[in-house]
């Protein structure tokens with residue numbers, strides 16, 4: 170058993186939880202956390218893209234992780250994404266994360282300005298130093314961040330003993346292999362998380378230890394089953410379930426509204442968990458989007474009946 174086994178499995182990306190006025194709701198954060206515990210997932214990835222972190226204040230992000238920890242402590246592996254695009258605020262969130270006892274902190278690179286690699290490394294290392302007893306996860310999501318994790322930057326970050334994983338959301342699954350191989354060459358153990366939910370089976374096949382995903386939250390049972398099939402070497406069944414999951418994701422992405430608004434409507438419909446809407450400029454649901462969300466919710470139910478029997 171490795172110290173890093175707590176990261177190996179299905180880790181839903183936590184959604185932003187708002188009240189009816191659009192304010193962060195601690196109560197709803199706790200309800201969603203409990204919902205994920207009941208579903209049996211390995212952990213949660215808080216305050217990431219799916220958590221709408223780039224539209225939230227430092228204080229709101231503290232409130233969110235405090236409420237997650239109030240329910241999840243000892244029951245889930247908790248990874249808190251702390252990047253704020255400036256070192257000072259990110260350091261503050263890293264410190265706070267350690268004080269509330271998260272398992273790991275994570276960070277994207279700084280966005281907007283194209284910074285040299287030594288500045289990105291300095292940013293990540295400053296954040297990591299602010300949580301000296303907490304694991305650190307590099308978040309590689311070049312299509313949104315505008316900066317990719319290169320092998321030279323990765324090699325530089327391997328010098329930091331707290332860096333234990335990459336959450337890889339780039340589209341080439343080969344990137345997973347590259348980080349996994351280089352990580353294991355540098356350290357006794359190293360974790361790579363699959364990012365693109367639509368490629369879970371492929372990502373696991375090429376070396377991902379598990380996954381962190383933005384759509385797991387509306388169908389955790391299906392991803393848990395998918396992970397079991399991969400572990401059992403049931404390639405044909407795994408592909409069949411992956412295809413069914415992908416149809417659900419394509420449906421979720423077919424609305425005018427933001428995908429997370431659709432995800433929240435599915436949670437309300439299928440699971441009776443109400444975490445509000447999305448924060449502007451993300452687009453909330455109009456009637457046509459609600460119909461799409463309800464179709465997706467039905468597809469989730471049908472897939473559960475078909476594949477979990």
Ligand SMILES: CC(=O)N[C@H](C=O)[C@@H](O)[C@H](O)[C@H](O)CO
Pocket residue numbers: 218310313337338363364365366367381382383384418
């Ligand atoms: C670009 C992006 O946001 N990727 C997420 C994290 O890696 C995924 O989990 C997606 O939300 C998911 O694959 C749906 O497209």
Ligand SMILES: CC(=O)C(=O)O
Pocket residue numbers: 182183214216217218219220381382383
């Ligand atoms: C995985 C993902 O969607 C997130 O960063 O929240």
